[in-house]
Structures are given as C-alpha cells and as structure tokens.
Amino acid sequence: MTKIGFIGLGIMGGPMAANLVKAGFDVAGYNRSQAKVERFVEAGGTGAATVAEAVRDRDVIITCLPDSPDVEEMALGDDGVFAHAREGALFIDMSTIQPATARKIAEAGRARGFGVLDAPISGGERGAIEATLSIMVGGEGVEVETARPVFEAMGKTIVHVGPAGAGQTVKAANQLICAVNIQAVAEAIVFLEANSVDPTTAINALSGGLAGSAVLERRAPSMVERNFQPGFRAELHDKDLRILTAAARDAGVTIPLGTAAAQLMAALVAQGDGKLDNTALLKLVEELSGR
Template sequence: MTTIAFIGLGIMGAPMAGHLIDAGHDVVGFNRSRPAVDALVERGGRAASCVADAVHEAEVVITMVPDSPDVEEVVLSPEGVYASAKPGALHIDCSTIRPDVARKVAAAGVKLGVRVVDAPVSGGEAGAKEATLSIMVGGEAEDVEAARPYLDVVGATVVHVGPAGAGQTVKAANQLVVAGNIQLLAEALVFLEAHGVDTEAALAVLGGGLAGSTVLNRKAAAMRAREFTPGFRVDLHHKDLGIATDAAREAGVAIPIGAHVAQLMEALRATGHGELDHSALLLLVEQLSGRDL
C-alpha cells in the first residue's frame, strides 16, 4: 500500500482516485470544492484540508487540475506540493498543460528533490471510469518506471514518450486528432440527416470500415440524440487546442486543419456552449448549415 495524495477530483480525477483506492492504496484527496472530497471519503479515501495537508506524508502525489496556471499554483506556491512534499516523493502530473510549463515544473522538482513525470491522459470520462485511459508519459526513465504501477491502475495504454514535457507534446497532438475527428463526425451526421438517411444504420457501417474510430464509438450515439452532457468540456478542449496551435507556431509547423478546428471550437465557446461536451461541435455545424431552427 502506498500513500497517494490526489489533487483535483473533477470529472477525470475522481474516478482515477477511486481506482487507486480500490487497488488498495491509501489515497488522501484535496479539491477546491468540498463535495468531491466527501465523495472520495465515502469511497474509502481520506480528506485533506489543503494541498500541504494532502502531500506532507505522501510517497506519490498525483495532480489533475485544469490548466497550466493551476499546476504552477498547486505545485510551485509556498504552500504547494514541492514546498510540502517529502524528499524523494514522486509527482505524477496528469493535467493537460503547456509542454514548456511541464519542463519548468520538472526542473523545479529536481532542485527540491522531487521526482517528476508529466502523464496527461486521453479517453475522457468514460475512459477514467473504466480505467482504460491512454497515458503519454514524459520524464526520466527510472521515474516513469516508478510511476507505472499507479498509472497501470487507471490506464490501459501507458507509454513513455520521451523526456520531461514530451507527454504534454503528445497530448497536444492527441487533442488535434480528437477535435478533427469530432468535427468531421458532426459534419457527417448533419450531411446524412439532410439526405434523410437512417443515421444509426449509416454509422454502424461507417464504424466497421476505415472511418471507424474511438470517437465514433464513444460519441456518435449521444450526438445523434443531441445529448451533450460533458465528458470533456468545450472550455477545456478550447484550452488544449490553444496549447497545440501555440506549440506548432513555436516549432514552425503548419497545422491548417487543426487551426481551423481550433477556431470552430472557439466559436462554439463564444456562443455560450463552453460547459457542454466537445461533441457539441455538431451544434455549430447545424448553425452554419441553417439547420438549427
């Protein structure tokens, strides 16, 4: 049994922490809103009153917070993870943040005797609940191996992709692919409906061919039903696409389709749909097609 501090018990973090409890670990949770902590206690975990309280006895610290500034605050502040953690503690950051911030955080950890890996995840709420996440891990090889037993509890695919920050770079690429898939699925659905085709039958055959994808399998039914309860919010995917487009610009890489989908996600957010699931890109396609009446 390992004592694990889990910081950030949202849509993704809560089920991940729950799996670690089920695996027999002592999980101490902290979240900005108290109900999430209470739910963790009901699952068998322990509550912390602040970040420092959560991490001071922990051998492993896992963070799952929304954005780069949140990670910097939680990790680098005077009352944060690195100021409070035991020497030699392992920090696994599962947040999705800028690669340069991941490298900054890792460098700060080294100076303070904390081992750090960036381990962003893909798979959405369903993947978190089913413990089937795909996890792209950046960091020193020995630190990644130390993190693997915990990542294997919450993920089905755990791959070391390079040094510090590499996990976040791969996650940015992942978010480009996912957004592009959702946008094209949305366009295909509106196209099929406009022609009066049975979309359930059409998607069944599309899913069995080269057009098949995890996005289609997980998102199509809810999109057909216009059910956009968030598994991954538009606000967060908008943030992630900003990371991807900024990183592409820095590297001098052209991502014309990715940049276009990023603009569409921004437009969807600007129309007040930021709290919906990212599959709500369908609403924007309908609007652009004049079929939202």
C-alpha cells in the same frame, strides 16, 4: 503500501483517485470544492482539508487540474506541493498543460529533490471511470517504471514517450486528432440527416470500415441524440487546442486542420456553449448549415 496524495477530484480526477483506492493504494484527496472531497471519501478515500495535508509524507503526489497556471501554482507556490511534500517524493502531473510549463516544473522539482513526471491522459470520463485511460508519460525512465503500478490502476495504455514535456506534446497531438475527428463526425451526421439517411444505421456501416474510430463508436450515438452532457467540456478542449496552436507556432509547424478545429471549438465556446461536451460541435455545424 504506496501512499498517494491526489489533488483535483473533478470529472476525470475523481474516478481516477477512486480507482487507485480500489487498487489498494492509500490515497488522500484534496479539491477546492468540499463536495468532491466528500464524494471521494464515500468511495473509500481519505479526505484532506488542505494541500499540505494531502501531500505530507506521501510517496507519490498526483495533480489533475484545469490549466497551466493552476498546475504551476500548485507545484511551485508558497503553499504548493513542493513546499509541503517530503524530499524524494514523486510528483506526477496528469493535467493537460503547456509542454514548456511541464519542463519548467520538472526542472524546479528536480532541483529541490523531487522526481517529476508529466503524464496527461486521454479517454474521457468513461475511460477515467473504467480505468482504461491512455497515459502519455514524459520524464526519466526509472521514475516511469516506479510509477507504473500507479498508472496501471488508472489506465490500459501507458507509454513513456520521452523526456520532461514530451507527454504534454503527445497530448497536444492527441487533442488535434480528437477535435478534427469530432468535427468530421459532426459534419457527417448533419450531412446524412440532410439527405434523409438514418444516421444510426449509417454509423453502424461506417464503423466497420476505414472511417471507423473511437469517436465514431463511442461518441456518435450521443451526438445523434443531441445529448451534450459533458464528458469533456468544450471549454477545456478549447484550452487544449490553444496549447496545441501555441506549441505548433513555437515549433514552426503549420497545422491547417488543427487550426480550423481550434477556431471552431473557440466559436462554440464564444457563443456560450463551453460547458457542453466537446461533441456539441455538431450544434455549431447545424447552426452554420441553417438547420
């Protein structure tokens, strides 16, 4: 039985780790918040009180953390994964971080005898719960195949997209597309309502045509209801879009729509709505429209 250490049991990591348990893996979970560890234990996992306890003697170590500095410290810090894991273990980071950080961690890990993959995810809380995530994997092909049974317990679409850092680059592109799509749906809903058209009926019509998308199908209903309970917080999408714009600048690429979406998400966060779901861009559109 593959033994897994899972670090980061939040909105995404918690259900992902629980799905690994359901698939029959031996999973030890660690989180700074003890309440989340207790929920994971209730789901059948093994609780770990420290990072060392979570990763010691584990075949695979997975992290799902908020940002690049968190992952870098967790991987490379004095009390981090590489300091306590057994040589030869496979480290998989499923956070969304800077591609350059992913490459740095991969280089450092390989120099110390670890396998390393960057495998960011898309699909939101629902995808994490239902084990239908899209997983974009960067790293060595042999290690991707070794990890495939682990990925298949958490997601439906597992694609090896290239070498170290490529997973994070594809995730940045994903976040660009999602942000622009959410903004477009938000504007469409406000436009429809301003013209006295029932948005729910209109969405049903739009979903069957070229305008149809996962955002329109899965997120528009809650947007119409103004239900912004976080499945993916705006402040995290703001962070992801800052990763995107920095990576685009480094590559010398112009992304006008991506930049506009990043500015709008940053404005939503700046006015105190960062804890809301990223679909709260609708709220911003209404305010800009004086509605």
